[in-house]
Amino acid sequence: MRLFKSLTLLMLALTFITTQAQESKKYEGPILVTSAGQSADVKLAGLLLKKQKLEAETITMAKAEDLKGVKTLIVVPGFSSKGLGAAGISADEELKRVQELLKQAAELKIPVVLLHIGGKARRQGQSDNFIKEVAGVSSYMIVVEQGNEDGLFTELAKKQKVKLELVSKIPLAAEPLGKLFK
C-alpha cells in the first residue's frame, strides 16, 4: 500500500514537472472563455476561436469551480445592462463573480488573457471597472484599437508589464489569439 502511494506521488510529481516545463513556453488548452460584465462580445470571442480551430468552452457566467482542468482563461470585459438583464443578475453580483473567478485562477496559476473587442461601446463607466479588474491579473492583452483611443489599455499593460496587442477590427483579433496557442 505504501509503495503504491509513493508511486502515485512520484507520477504526480513527474506530470507536474512536465506541465510546468510546457507552461513556461506557451498558452495551452483547455481554454475557458468568460465575460466580465455580460456583454455579448464574449460570444464573438467564441466565434473567433472557432475560426482559429481552437477548442474552447464559453461559459458567460463561469464560476470558480468551472476552472477545474482549465489551462488558459480568456476574459472578455464589457458591460451590458441588457446582458445582465438576460442573466438576471446585478452589476455588483457580476463584479463579485468576476473577482472570485480571477482569484481562483491566480491560486491555480491559470494564465488570464484579456480580450477587449467591444470598442467604444464597451468603454467608460461600468465597463472600465470590469476592464481594470481583469487587467490587474492578466498576462496578455488583445484589444481592438477603437477601445484604446484614450490609451487606457496601453497604460494598464505598461503597469502590468505585459504585452498588449492592438488590432484594428474584431475579425483581426483571431490571428494573435490563435498565435498564443501555437
Next chain:
Amino acid sequence: MKIDHKIVASFLLFLMTVVCIVSGVEFLDMRTPDVIYPSEDLTKIGKLSDYFEELKDGSGDTDIYFFEGKEPGATVLLLCGTHPNEASGFIAGVLATENVKIKAGRLLIIPQACLSGFSCTDPMEGYPQSYTLESKSGERKFRFGSRVSNPLDQWPDPLVYSHFPSGQKLSGFETRNLNRSYPGRPDGTFTEKVGYAIVQLIKKEKIDLAFDLHEAAPEIPIINAIIYHEKSEDIGLNAILNLEFRDLRYAPERSPENFHGLSHREWGDNTDVYPFLMETCNPIQGRLRGRTNSELILTGKSPQYLAAQETGKLRIEYDAEGVPLDKRVARHLQGFLEIVNSYNEFFPEKTILLEGLPEYEDLLENGLSNYLK
C-alpha cells in the same frame, strides 16, 4: 376707464377661438399621410387590418408593401416607424420600398408600424412636426411623430402599465408604446391591438426573418447595437463580424429574457421568426440636445453633446461631424443587408435575394436624395 367684465370675457372667448383654429389647423396638418412611391417590383399593398379586422380604416391601419420574387425563398419583414420620432428607421423603410428589387423570396415592408404616432408629437418636447428631404422629384416632406400612439386613439393612460400577459409593470406612458405592447391582444388597448395584428401577420405570412428599426439618444448604451433574440444569435454574430470588415461597428446585445413587450423578445417567443432590432444614434431624442428643430433631425449635429462628451464624464458615442440622417439610414440598410446575407448563409436552401438597395458607402457618397423618388 373701466371695461365691463362681460365684454372682456367675450373678447377673450373670441381670442381663444382664433388660437384654437390656428393651432388646430397646424395640428390637423399632421394627419396628412406621408407619400411613398414603391419600386416596380411591388406586388401589392396590403393593410394591417388584413390580419386583424377591427383595425380597418382606423388610425392604426398602416400599409404593408409586398415584394415577391420569381424564385421561392425566405420571407422577410422590415418593420420601421415603431417610434415615429426615430426618423432613420422610417426613412430606411421608405428608401427600401422605393428602390428594392427582388429575385428570390418575399420582402414585406411596413414603413410606419405605429401609424397613429405619426399624427402628433410628444408633448413638452418642442419637437418639429415634419422635416424636408431633397429627392429626385424635388423636396419631400415627412412627418416627425411621437414616440407612442396618439392619445386621441388611446386615452387616458393608467398610472401603471401592466404588460399582457407577463404582468410586468411599466410607467403609464408606456401603455401607448408599440414596442412594449407585444404580443398584444385582440380585446386590449388600441396599441395592444396593433401589436397583436403585427404578431398575427408574422404568423400568417410565415415570416422567417424580421427587423425592427429604431434610434436612440446618444447617451443610451444600446445605440449602434444589434439586439437579437437568443435563437437569432449565430446569424447576428456572423453579420456583426462581416460588418466589421467594412469598418462598421455594431455591438451585439442579447435580448433579456425577462424584459417583456419588446419586438426582439415577444416576436421570437411567440412565433417562428428570427427577430432583430437595430438602433442608430439620434441626438434630437436626447436630454442634452439644445435647439430642437428639423435641422437637428437631418444633421444630427449638437454642440451640447460635443461639449458633454469632451468632459469625459459621460459614456456618449458622438463626434464633431454629428450623425447625419444619411449615415443613420445607411447604417440601418447595411445592417439589414448583412443580416439577410448571414441568414442566407445559415439557410442556403431558403434564401432571399435582394437588389437595388445601396451599400453603406454608396449611400454616403450619392446622398439620400438620390435614392428618394
Next chain:
Amino acid sequence: MIFWLYIVILVLLSLVIVKEMFEERDWKKQIALVMVLIPFILRIFLIK
C-alpha cells in the same frame, strides 16, 4: 366607454369655466381661465 365619459366630463368642465369667466371681474383671472380652456376645447373636438 371610458373615453366618452372623459369627453362628457371635459364638456361639463368647459361650460363651468366659461360661466366662471363671465362672472369673474379680475381680467388677469379671466385670462387664466381662458388659457385653461384651450386644451379642453382642442381635446373635445379631438384635434389634440
